[in-house]
Amino acid sequence: MLTNSRLNHDTIDAPRHSQPAALALLRVLMRQCRAKARVEPFEACALLHHSPDQGAQAYADALLRVLSTALPNGLRIHAVYAPERSFDENWLLALTEAVARDDASSATFLLRSRLPVHLRRNVGWLVSQLVTRINAV
Incomplete structure (x- = not known):
């Protein structure tokens, strides 16, 4: 017997076990980001690449x-x-989890599913660096 269930894509209840530290960090920073100036992806990556001690x-x-x-x-x-x-x-959590477990296929799929070609490499690098720093703590 099949049941009808609807999935609300704006709000999804998900298991709470996956990277709560990353989610809390992203939620806090998002509130601050809204007031900051826009940043070009290449510029952000270049600045952070030359400052490897950033957290x-x-x-x-x-x-x-x-x-x-x-x-x-x-x-x-x-x-x-x-x-x-x-x-x-x-x-975002699925992407960070894929990067954390070195699942390149899943990470590539997630990046391709939502981002234009010119942003995928930069966003992928930012996510990988974020995961490295979160796991180092």
Whole structure:
């Protein structure tokens, strides 16, 4: 017997076990990012590449600023203590998890599913650097 169920793509309840530190960091930084100037992806990567001692916060900030302008409808990130996750949050967490487990196929699929060609490499690099720094803590 099949049941009808609808999936709301704006808000998805997801398991809470996957990278809560990354989600909390992204949610806090998103509130601050909205007031900051836009940043070009290449410029953000170049600045961070020449400052390898930067922490996870700098990479997460650059990633969020790039994605806020790269995605057609912007980036939807909920408040820090919101119990649900947005589609964008789930996508970001899936991407960070794929990078963390060295699953290049999944990471490539996720990047291709939402980003134009010219942004994929930069966003992929920012995510990989963010994961490296979060795992180092």
